[in-house]
Amino acid sequence: MASTEYGGVFALIEKNLIGAQDDVRPFLVVRIGDRSVRLSPQAAREALYRPGHDEALRTVLWRQAIIEARREPRGGNGPGRLLLVWLAIPGVYRNLYRIVHRLRVERIDLESEAALAVLAALEVVDPDTPDPGGPLVKEAVNRMWAYANRVVREIPHVDIAAFAEARNATSLPEQQPCPADGWELHLTPPPRRDELAATLRFAESRTRQEGERLGALAHRLGLPDLVYRARRHEEADLIGTLVLRPAGARQ
Numbered sequence: 278m279a280s281t282e283y284g285g286v287f288a289l290i291e292k293n294l295i296g297a298q299d300d301v302r303p304f305l306v307v308r309i310g311d312r313s314v315r316l317s318p319q320a321a322r323e324a325l326y327r328p329g330h331d332e333a334l335r336t337v338l339w340r341q342a343i344i345e346a347r348r349e350p351r352g353g354n355g356p357g358r359l360l361l362v363w364l365a366i367p368g369v370y371r372n373l374y375r376i377v378h379r380l381r382v383e384r385i386d387l388e389s390e391a392a393l394a395v396l397a398a399l400e401v402v403d404p405d406t407p408d409p410g411g412p413l414v415k416e417a418v419n420r421m422w423a424y425a426n427r428v429v430r431e432i433p434h435v436d437i438a439a440f441a442e443a444r445n446a447t448s449l450p451e452q453q454p455c456p457a458d459g460w461e462l463h464l465t466p467p468p469r470r471d472e473l474a475a476t477l478r479f480a481e482s483r484t485r486q487e488g489e490r491l492g493a494l495a496h497r498l499g500l501p502d503l504v505y506r507a508r509r510h511e512e513a514d515l516i517g518t519l520v521l522r523p524a525g526a527r528q
Contacts, residue, residue: 285385286392287366294318294359303345303356307337318360325410326367339364339410346399361413362395368414372421382425394420 294302295318305316316324321338324330342361349355369391377384398416402409 285388287363287388290359290363290366290392293354294356294363303360305338305341305345305360307334307341309334309337318363321360322364322367325364336407336409339408339413340404343399343402343404343409343413351400358396358399361399362392365395365410365413365417366391368410369417369421372418376421376425380425380429382428386428387421387424390420390424391417 303318305318305321306313307316308314316338321342325335325338342357342364345357346355346361349357373384373387373391376382376387394417395413398413402412406412
């Protein structure tokens with residue numbers, strides 16, 4: 278039998294139902310022949326879905342579960358209503374997995390829709406029919422499909438013109454901050470939004486790149502004074518080199 282180990286409504290119901298104390302956990306008492314049998318939630322679900330199940334027992338179980346659930350206040354989450362939803366869960370699994378994999382709808386949303394559908398159908402289902410549980414499961418399945426079909430049609434639309442306008446927007450030079458020691462770029466002719474654009478790449482010498490890298494590394498290591506004293510002015514003679522490399526690196 279499928280497991281409900283998942284972070285959705287089904288797992289929450291199972292945790293509150295199966296994890297409850299014995300004096301709180303609901304049991305179904307049904308008449309089988311001339312005797313009364315008290316069934317735990319697990320035993321009741323096993324009797325409903327096991328291969329070769331007894332149809333007469335199945336009908337009695339669904340009928341009793343519906344009667345017990347209706348005795349509780351509407352809109353509540355009493356143990357009888359939780360038990361009814363929990364008993365219906367295996368009946369919706371096949372369609373739930375089909376929807377999740379085919380339509381890519383969130384499983385947690387489908388579980389919520391199925392639980393709400395069972396509780397809504399509880400108010401109108403006839404417990405004296407030969408298969409009182411069938412309408413509960415069918416309503417849950419139909420509501421999951423209806424929700425999924427509605428969601429997949431809700432495709433967000435993007436205003437392409439507005440997006441392009443914002444993406445290509447340029448501010449006037451006087452509106453842009455001018456950093457200290459910065460550069461100004463003038464293009465002739467100015468860029469046009471209806472034509473192709475290319476990426477501008479600025480290159481600098483390897484010497485300057487290495488110097489900036491060395492300075493940043495020295496500052497992080499707390500050695501800015503040492504590196505400053507070891508630097509060489511362009512007009513001075515080379516008296517040595519300072520090399521920094523990761524510890525253990527090849528010489």
